[in-house]
Amino acid sequence: MSEVSKNLLKPVRLGPYTLANRVVMAPLTRRRAGSGNVPQAMNADYYAQRASAGLIISEASQVSPQGLGYPMTPGIHTPDQVEGWKQVTKAVADKGGRIFLQLWHVGRVSHPDLQEDGALPVAPSAIKPDGEAYTVDGHKPFVTPRALETGEIPGIVGQFRRAAENALMAGFDGVEIHAANGYLLDQFLRDNSNFRTDQYGGSRRNRMRLLREVTEAVSGVWGAERVGVRLSPINAYNDISDTDPDATFGFIARELGRLGLAYLHVVETDMTGKSGDLSYDRQMVRKKFGGTYIGNGGYDKDRAEEAIASGSADLVAFGAPYIANPDLVGRFAVGGPLNKADPETIYGGDEKGYTDYPALAPKAPESPRKPPKAEEPVQGMPLDI
Numbered sequence: 366m367s368e369v370s371k372n373l374l375k376p377v378r379l380g381p382y383t384l385a386n387r388v389v390m391a392p393l394t395r396r397r398a399g400s401g402n403v404p405q406a407m408n409a410d411y412y413a414q415r416a417s418a419g420l421i422i423s424e425a426s427q428v429s430p431q432g433l434g435y436p437m438t439p440g441i442h443t444p445d446q447v448e449g450w451k452q453v454t455k456a457v458a459d460k461g462g463r464i465f466l467q468l469w470h471v472g473r474v475s476h477p478d479l480q481e482d483g484a485l486p487v488a489p490s491a492i493k494p495d496g497e498a499y500t501v502d503g504h505k506p507f508v509t510p511r512a513l514e515t516g517e518i519p520g521i522v523g524q525f526r527r528a529a530e531n532a533l534m535a536g537f538d539g540v541e542i543h544a545a546n547g548y549l550l551d552q553f554l555r556d557n558s559n560f561r562t563d564q565y566g567g568s569r570r571n572r573m574r575l576l577r578e579v580t581e582a583v584s585g586v587w588g589a590e591r592v593g594v595r596l597s598p599i600n601a602y603n604d605i606s607d608t609d610p611d612a613t614f615g616f617i618a619r620e621l622g623r624l625g626l627a628y629l630h631v632v633e634t635d636m637t638g639k640s641g642d643l644s645y646d647r648q649m650v651r652k653k654f655g656g657t658y659i660g661n662g663g664y665d666k667d668r669a670e671e672a673i674a675s676g677s678a679d680l681v682a683f684g685a686p687y688i689a690n691p692d693l694v695g696r697f698a699v700g701g702p703l704n705k706a707d708p709e710t711i712y713g714g715d716e717k718g719y720t721d722y723p724a725l726a727p728k729a730p731e732s733p734r735k736p737p738k739a740e741e742p743v744q745g746m747p748l749d750i
């Protein structure tokens with residue numbers, strides 16, 4: 366394919382795919398799975414409404430019962446969940462969209478109330494994060510997690526591998542490994558949560574070992590060109606930090622860059638404000654990684670256009686704007702206004718505040734005599750040959 370123009374609404378190659386545009390729907394936890402944490406018809410409608418995004422990354426989906434961190438988030442570890450996801454992937458494909466599943470293990474920020482037999486959540490080290498878990502009975506203080514034994518690590522890698530196999534069966538186009546926002550893989554990466562003395566702790570190479578093993582296992586299922594990784598170098602969400610994020614994430618980006626992945630997806634901001642004046646060096650991380658880079662965190666259309674035109678990002682992921690704007694791409698295309706999300710209906714509940722946000726009304730045809738152009742490509746159609 367010839368060189369495509371560097372505009373937000375122009376096609377872009379991503380692994381084996383040609384995406385219709387560079388707008389990515391970021392993973393958004395909505396806590397609306399059905400019983401058994403099984404995706405349901407309402408979830409398929411929600412994603413199908415958003416299929417004009419160049420790429421959808423699904424909400425984070427736990428790879429095992431142990432990986433669960435909140436009630437009603439979807440899983441990817443049971444046959445029913447695989448069946449439930451099939452409705453979603455079919456609905457998105459029918460609209461010409463592309464969707465990757467985000468693979469998630471929350472590690473220490475789970476709670477015994479959410480674990481089988483009231484077990485302790487697991488973590489690299491037995492360090493209690495500051496803050497509260499969200500359980501079926503509301504917020505409860507985080508507990509001190511149980512440090513994983515070295516011999517349990519292959520089991521964690523196995524959880525991700527099996528989940529990746531399930532995602533393949535469920536009809537996704539690829540998977541994203543969630544190594545951001547203070548969840549299990551990030552707990553290994555950063556040095557305020559990993560005090561291990563085995564080969565999974567200490568040096569940056571050791572702290573990255575679990576992410577590397579998971580990425581290689583998942584790539585063994587999907588091919589690295591259909592696997593992305595998400596990082597959040599300066600995000601303090603879930604009480605996580607690193608004493609030298611530039612060095613840590615520069616190293617990780619370089620190492621991931623050698624694996625031939627579909628992309629690196631970075632949460633460039635801090636969701637908490639607790640990171641103070643730490644700044645994120647996008648150019649450095651992007652250069653060390655060397656492959657396709659998706660930026661995320663507080664972008665609007667203008668900033669996204671600028672990042673792409675200047676070559677500092679290849680695609681941009683929008684989270685919050687996708688809650689209330691199913692047709693975000695269409696709105697960007699015409700410079701239309703954006704709906705505002707209702708904060709009360711972001712997490713949990715039914716169709717209200719989920720699938721009832723309106724798309725812009727289609728423009729009336731210019732002349733009633735003008736016949737519709739049958740050959741015109743549908744927006745969001747995959748362009749791969």
Ligand code: PHB
Pocket residue numbers: 394425435545546
């Ligand atoms: C959340 O549910 O608050 C949440 C989930 C996944 C993330 C970040 C936040 O990556």
